[in-house]
Each structure stands twice: as C-alpha cells, then as structure tokens.
Amino acid sequence: DAGVIQSPRHEVTEMGQEVTLRCKPISGHDYLFWYRQTMMRGLELLIYFNNNVPIDDSGMPEDRFSAKMPNASFSTLKIQPSEPRDSAVYFCASSRRSVTEAFFGQGTRLTVV
C-alpha cells in the first residue's frame, strides 16, 4: 500500500480564499483523523471519522472549517474563508481501529498570506 496520501503538499493562498485539502487513507482502515500542527499549539486533533461518519469534531476551530468523507477512500478538509492564522501543516492519518498505530500522511503545508 502507498500509505496515506495527501494533496497538495504545499498550498499558498490569499486571505479570504477557499482552501481544500485532500486525503486518501490506507485501504481497509476504518478510522480517519485530521490534525493541525503549529509551533505555537503543537499537534491538534481537528476531527475524526469512523466508517466515513464524523465522530468528534470538537477540535474544529471555527465554522470556517469543515470536513467530509464521502466514501472510505477519500476525505477533504475545507477552510472558507481562509485567514493567515490558519497557516499550519495539516496532517491526515488513518488506522484500522481508533487505538494506536495511526499512519500519517506527509502533510499539507498551508500558507495564507
């Protein structure tokens, strides 16, 4: 398996624009996680899905953030409108169960100017 695949690897956008981050989890994994990593706040869990259903979105910072998982092989994280404070590395991870051994993608480095 190719592992968790995220796209794009880098995204630079202007404030106010919509940003969509994409993730393809490992086949057969039924949990998918979206994390945000910054120097100030470290690694934060934004939302996670089980069998394509959002289970806990309490980490989503604002209504500007939304995430979907239309099927077992694809998820998106959308920010609309984007703001400079959204600049961070966003990681997607998947696991066969919720406990441990989460496999991470290489991340998307988002810069909002």
Place this chain on the structure above:
Amino acid sequence: GNSVTQMEGPVTLSEEAFLTINCTYTATGYPSLFWYVQYPGEGLQLLLKATKADDKGSNKGFEATYRKETTSFHLEKGSVQVSDSAVYFCALTDMDSNYQLIWGAGTKLIIKP
C-alpha cells in the same frame, strides 16, 4: 484531564552519545503509552509502545519502559546517529480520552557528526 509532558528541546548531542528524552503523564486510568517520531518534512510514525505497567517498548535501538510508580515513559538510546535527528512525540490513550491520542509537545533532537 489526561496530559503528557515532555522535556523541552532542542536536545543537541554528538553522534554515539547516550540519549534520554523525558516523558511524564497524568491519567486517571491505565493508559497505553507511545513514542512517535517525525523526520523532517514527513508525518509522524509510531516508534514504540507499551500497553501496561513495566512493559518495555523497543524499536530501532530505542527503548522506553512504562513506569506507573513514577508515571513516566522516558525514551532512551545507547548510541545515537545523525539519522536519528527528528522530533519525538510522547503520547497516551485511555478510556478517559475516548481512546484518542493525547500528545506531548514534542522534543526536537539534533545529532551532530
């Protein structure tokens, strides 16, 4: 609530030096404990884990022992290499966290040749 505290970095060592990165935790139950490693430009990878008291996790020459009496899970390696340069994250899961990973802030390790 549950929490994980790691020693602040960066930790700078010479090649072949002995490494210790301290990690202590607060948990009301019986957590499972983990070390993840993040190499530059990549996502996090599980390095090792321990699921009950006195267990020792080991991988790639790294070891950590689950010490319930001191609520610690310190990471050690007898002889580090330049390729070990990375950020190391201590984490836990248990029932109180709904089995989601609670992360430490990460410790950057720099190994000089």
